[in-house]
Every structure is written in structure tokens, then in C-alpha cells.
Amino acid sequence: MPTSSAIEIHALTKSYGDRVVLDDVSVDVARGSRTIVLGPNGAGKSTLLEIIATIRTPTSGTVRIEGHDSREHLRDARRSIGLTPQSNALDPLATPTEIFEFQASALGMGRRAARVRARELVELFGLGDHCRKRIAQLSGGTRRKVDLAVALVGEPPVIVLDEPTTGLDPLARLDFWNELTRLNDTDPDRTLLVSTQDLHEAEVLATDIVVLRDGRVVAHDAPDTLKGRVGERTLTLAMADPASAQHLITKSRTAFQAEARAEDLVRLALPQDSNVLETALEDIGAMAGAVREIRLSEPSLDDVFVALASR
Template identity: 60%
Template sequence: MPEHTSVSVTDLRKSYGKRTVLDSLSLQVRRGSRTVVLGPNGAGKSTLLEIVSTLRAPTSGTVVVEGHDVVTHTRQARRLIGLVPQANALDPLATPREVLDFQGTVLGLGARTTRRRSHELLELFGLGEHRNTRVSKLSGGTRRKVDLAVALVDSPSLVVLDEPTTGLDPLARMDLWRELERLTSEGEVGTLLISTQDLHEAEVLASDIVVLREGTVVAHDTPDALKNLVGERTLTLTLDSPETTDGLVETGRAGFRTEPEHPTTVRLALPRDPAVLRAALDDIGAVAASVEGMRLADPSLDDVFAALAAG
């Protein structure tokens, strides 16, 4: 496995009877990245994360985490992985301190190391005032921080998060995003592997994006590279009348198009051909006196998802 790779997936297949969930899936997760996995329902996101996390065995293929095969060296791989599952699994009657102490004991860290690590994590996540509060009394966002703290007890190289902000209110979601960004920037976490259906979450968190469709990888790159792959910058003009708008669309040479619900608005995907771009500028110059508004927009992850995941 290359030195810069945290997770290596090769020809991974997972079937349940005649139903194939993952099909010849190959993937390299860059060490130190925040890799977000996108895809529609049924694309295989959760199954992929469960196999990487050693919770589910593949039908065929290999998954190697930091040099350890998750099937043949499950115990070694598991010690390198921290998991934040989609559903909160904390004991509602326990306190955050008790939950962390229990996790340290299960991992065999020893009493002194467990106490020290629990204290560090409670302080790291600002949970000190809640250390002795029952989990059932905590807010959803605070419980999610406890989930994340539990995943970090043994200082894993890889943290896997399956739909980490599901069910959280907008403020709690943004708070957790900030925590994840801080943890990676301060070196508390090496690599994040995140599954989400929230495109804004992916926009905020991802250094790398993997797009799944029907159990296989259809794209894997940085957010900016994927946006450039599926779309171009779009210029939107608001003109002074529907007549001016219609005239620009009919006589323009660069492919202006109208928005039926906004009769004074035209859009243009900025061409890369210099000659076509000059023609577009000439067309706009001809109606410059009628321009009342102008907006330039980059391609979004919505465009990426529509073109690749749902295409």
C-alpha cells in the first residue's frame, strides 16, 4: 500500500443473495484527508463504511487500513479505527465520563491511561460541565460530541463517520463541523472517512469526494476538480424587459438561455473557447444599457451530484 494511503480498497464486492450492493469497487483514501462519500440511497455508502470499519465482511475483494487487511488482520485494523455510527448507541443512563472510562477499559488501556484520556477528551470537546450528566439529559449535538470522543479514546489513525449530523438542528450541525475541522487542523485526527447525503456538509468538510452509484465509484477527486469536471461558471443577467431578454437570446451567438419563471433573466455557461467568449462579451456589450443585475456562480456540488451520482 502506498505510504500516503490510509485506506486501500481493491475489487470490493458485497452481495446479499442475488442482490449486489458493492460491485468491483476500488478506492484509495489519502492519509490526512477528509474524504466524503456521496451517493443516492442504495448506492452502498453505509455498506462500504461498515466493511472498512470491520463490522461487515466483504463477499470478495480486499480492504487494507494502514497496512492491515480488515479480514485477515481484523484485530490490528480495528485498533486503528474510530467509528461514529449513524445511530447514537450510548447508554442513556451513563454519563460522558463513564462512557469514556468504559471504552478505555474495553480497549485495555489500563486504569491510569483511561482516566487521563477521558479527562483529555472531555476538555477537548468542551464537555467538562457535562461530565457527570446522564446521556439522556444531553442535547443531540452534545451527545454527538460524546460519540466522537468515544471514537477517539485510543487515538485512532482513521475515524469513520456514517451520516454524523443526521437529526441535528442547524446550529448543532455547524458546531460539529467546526469540531471536525479543528480536530484535523490540530492533528488530533489523521484521516476522516465520512458518509453523508447533505451536500452542504460535504461542501464544508471535504478535502476529497468519492461519488458512488449502484455500488461502484464513478468519481473521486477534490471538490473543485469535480465541479470543473461537470460544469462551467455561469453568468446570470437581469435585463430591463422581457423583450430585451428575448432579443439577446435570439440574436446572441454564445448560447444564452432564458429562465421561464423569470422572463427578464438570462443565463450563460461561460465558454472556454476564446472566440466564443469574445462573442458573448460583444453580445452583452450590445445590451449593456439594459443590464440591471449580474451574478457569476461557480458549479456546485449539487451539479456534481446531479451529473454523477444521480445520472
């Protein structure tokens, strides 16, 4: 019976001699999610993705891809995965069309079916102006699109991407993020597993986040849930003068506090899932003429990374 998890990892370890790279990793990746793996250098991100993609074998533990054990049913597990590696591995003298057709043939498609699939991918990724150019002639962003398209030749339900936008300029990164989101949105069952050190990339893409530290999973949850664990929303007001700030602190039904750095600033911590903000806004409205500025601050993935991923 199909489960709600596209990837199921249980008690996974990977060691090289005395060096432990992955230590008892257990995590389920929800089907249809865009799951981001975060962690500092050396946390084990690339090793984890390579084991999931069946490039490396674990020392112990199990990995199931769409229900297929990656050791007992290797062929089925591999057919369920498309991989976009960290480094571009495309033949610089080939064209995108040639690469797509070759990959399709390697997956067992006949010549006619391979040509049809190549044309579909050219159209899907907007590569019409580039499909006859050599890879060496393409920009970094376009080469990355070709990398992603190669992973989709066999229409696998799981796409694994290892730091996919490293080295791309900001516009190319944004374009690539849009492609990933579109692929996920157009097929609700397609799962994206992405390793990155770019916290903005994680902020844009993630529906779920896995945090690795020293080869172990230290957190796995939705981005907003993780943010709530490590920080809190804060409402900060700049008042007209210190007297107004003190009046708000005294009269408000909520726990406004004075800011030590400036006597005209007041701050209110906003617990998750409470009506504190609604009450505070009512009290602020009663003396709106004395308010110069209101700022709502949210915890960020930077806070999550510092609190959970750093040693």
C-alpha cells in the same frame, strides 16, 4: 513504506445470496482528507463503511487501513480506526466520563491512563458542564459529540462516521461540522471518512467526494472537479433594456447569448481554466451604465448528485 493513502480498497464486493450490495469497488482515501461518500438509499454506503470499520466481512476483495490488511492484520487495522455509527449506541445511564474511561480500559489503558484520557476528551470537546450527567439527559448534539469523542479515545488516525448529523437541529449540525473540521485541521494526518445524504454537509466538509450508485463507484474527485464535470459556471446579466442586451451580444468579444425567458437578460458560459471571464468583464465595463445586475452561478453538489448518483 507508508503510502499517501489512509484507506486502500481493491476489487471489493459484498453479496447476500443473489443480491449484490457492493460490486467491484476500488478506491483510495487520501491521508489527511475529509472524504465524503455520497449516494442514494441502497447505494451501499453503510455497507462500505461497515466493511472498512471491520464490522462486516467482504465477499471478496481487500481493504487496507494505514497499510494493515483488514483480514490478515485485523487487530492492527481495528486499532487504526475510530467509528461513529449511524445510531447512537451509548449507555443512557452512563456519564461521558464513565464511557470514555471504559473505552480506554477496553483498549488496554491502565486505570490512571484511562482517567487522563477521559479528562483530555472532556476538555477537547468542551464537555465540562456535561461530563457527570447521564447520556439520557444530554441533547442530541451533545450525545453526538460524545459519540465522536469515543471514536478518538485510542487516538486512531482514521475516523469513520456514518451519517453523523442525522436528526440534529441546524445549530447542532453546524457545531458538529466545526468539531470535525477542527479535528482534521489540528492533525493534518488524521483522515475522516463520512457517509451522508446531506449535500450541504458534504459541501461544508469535503476535500474529496466518492459517489456510489448501485454498489459501484461512479466518481471520485475533489468537489470543484466534480462540479466542473457536470456543469459550468454561468455569468448572467440583467441589462437596462432589450437594446442594451443586444448591443452587448453583438459587440462583446465573448459568446454572450440572449435568454429566451427575458429579452433584457444575457448569459455567458464560463469554461474552467480560461480567461473568458476577464475578457467579458472588460467588455461589460465599457457599457456599465446599462447593466442593472450581475450574477455568477456555480454548479453545485446538487448538480453532481443528480448527474452521477441518480439512476
